[in-house]
Amino acid sequence: xxxxxxxxxxxxxxxxxxxxxxxxxxxxxxxxxxxxxxxxxxxxxxxxxxxxxxxxxxxxxxxxxxxxxxxxxxxxxxxxxxxxxxxxxxxxxxxxxxxxxxxxxxxxxxxxxxxxxxxxxxxxxxxxxxxxxxxxxxxxxxxxxxxxxxxxxxxxxxxxxxxxxxxxxxxxxxxxxxxxxxxxxxxxxx
Amino acid sequence: xxxxxxxxxxxxxxxxxxxxxxxxxxxxxxxxxxxxxxxxxxxxxxxxxxxxxxxxxxxxxxxxxxxxxxxxxxxxxxxxxxxxxxxxxxxxxxxxxxxxxxxxxxxxxxxxxxxxxxxxxxxxxxxxxxxxxxxxxxxxxxxxxxxxxxxxxxxxxxxxxxxxxxxxxxxxxxxxxxxxxxxxxxxxxx
Numbered sequence: 263x264x265x266x267x268x269x270x271x272x273x274x275x276x277x278x279x280x281x282x283x284x285x286x287x288x289x290x291x292x293x294x295x296x297x298x299x300x301x302x303x304x305x306x307x308x309x310x311x312x313x314x315x316x317x318x319x320x321x322x323x324x325x326x327x328x329x330x331x332x333x334x335x336x337x338x339x340x341x342x343x344x345x346x347x348x349x350x351x352x353x354x355x356x357x358x359x360x361x362x363x364x365x366x367x368x369x370x371x372x373x374x375x376x377x378x379x380x381x382x383x384x385x386x387x388x389x390x391x392x393x394x395x396x397x398x399x400x401x402x403x404x405x406x407x408x409x410x411x412x413x414x415x416x417x418x419x420x421x422x423x424x425x426x427x428x429x430x431x432x433x434x435x436x437x438x439x440x441x442x443x444x445x446x447x448x449x450x451x452x
Numbered sequence: 453x454x455x456x457x458x459x460x461x462x463x464x465x466x467x468x469x470x471x472x473x474x475x476x477x478x479x480x481x482x483x484x485x486x487x488x489x490x491x492x493x494x495x496x497x498x499x500x501x502x503x504x505x506x507x508x509x510x511x512x513x514x515x516x517x518x519x520x521x522x523x524x525x526x527x528x529x530x531x532x533x534x535x536x537x538x539x540x541x542x543x544x545x546x547x548x549x550x551x552x553x554x555x556x557x558x559x560x561x562x563x564x565x566x567x568x569x570x571x572x573x574x575x576x577x578x579x580x581x582x583x584x585x586x587x588x589x590x591x592x593x594x595x596x597x598x599x600x601x602x603x604x605x606x607x608x609x610x611x612x613x614x615x616x617x618x619x620x621x622x623x624x625x626x627x628x629x630x631x632x633x634x635x636x637x638x639x640x641x642x
């Protein structure tokens with residue numbers, strides 16, 4: 263089977279359409295057109311656009327390289343820097359548009375769809391746990407300030423990252439991301 | 453003139469509809485219905501929904517109590533705490549939904565509307581200047597860490613606030629806002 267299944271193609275197209283246009287602006291027909299499949303095939307695979315969004319968010323989460331945050335062969339502070347450097351490069355390659363699909367759904371749809379809200383919550387929880395683990399490792403290594411709470415700090419850093427993406431999109435420059443790195447690594451964790 | 457003009461009623465209704473449903477999900481008819489005016493009257497007052505969004509964002513910005521951040525009769529750290537306490541209470545009164553209209557537009561529409569993107573950028577700039585001023589005052593008073601850059605810190609704090617609202621909406625609790633206060637006031641500024 264060289265060709266992806268139709269279902270997989272729809273999920274990939276959905277990530278791209280939702281990320282580019284947002285949940286409301288990306289219609290089922292836009293998604294099936296982008297996937298190159300007939301619109302009528304959509305409901306053979308997904309109950310609703312909402313159900314597809316939950317699956318798209320899970321797949322998006324699996325591309326965030328969270329496993330690398332637990333790579334104990336690499337110093338913890340370097341793991342954290344490399345994680346956000348990866349996210350930063352993604353945003354640079356997109357000319358500072360799109361931001362993060364988790365934050366996009368969180369802002370646009372959390373209030374209106376309980377299932378998407380829960381999926382956003384789960385994505386944030388998984389991400390925070392991975393960052394908190396690296397922070398705790400850095401504290402044991404003596405490279406991260408011992409007095410901070412790893413869980414609270416991890417959640418705060420994610421919030422700061424998501425908000426920095428909002429500023430980045432408004433400014434279409436890297437300035438907000440530069441500032442994120444400087445405050446987080448030179449002040450908050452140091 | 454006891455009654456607001458039709459134009460003013462449309463702007464107020466637009467703030468509420470955009471904030472509740474988002475830019476794409478709030479249609480012109482939803483807005484004129486909420487304002488209690490005929491849909492046909494909309495284009496007598498506004499060129500487009502996009503043009504209305506820019507005016508709505510400016511009016512929303514004027515309700516952010518930024519002048520209080522410059523009230524030099526009040527200690528700077530107290531001004532900053534009271535500012536975010538005001539924003540926090542707003543969010544609590546809405547059961548942790550809606551977030552901030554600046555961030556909502558920034559995430560949903562910045563990539564697609566140059567005029568809304570510029571309005572978001574201007575809103576963030578005005579807000580950051582007000583916070584940076586209070587931080588600089590606190591440094592002069594000796595209550596805020598002297599080594600931090602007021603402008604970078606102000607922009608970072610706004611980013612962290614906006615991202616904390618995303619987490620808040622996903623969790624429908626005050627936890628992310630509590631953590632914002634604890635990291636910003638006990639660690640970043642202290």
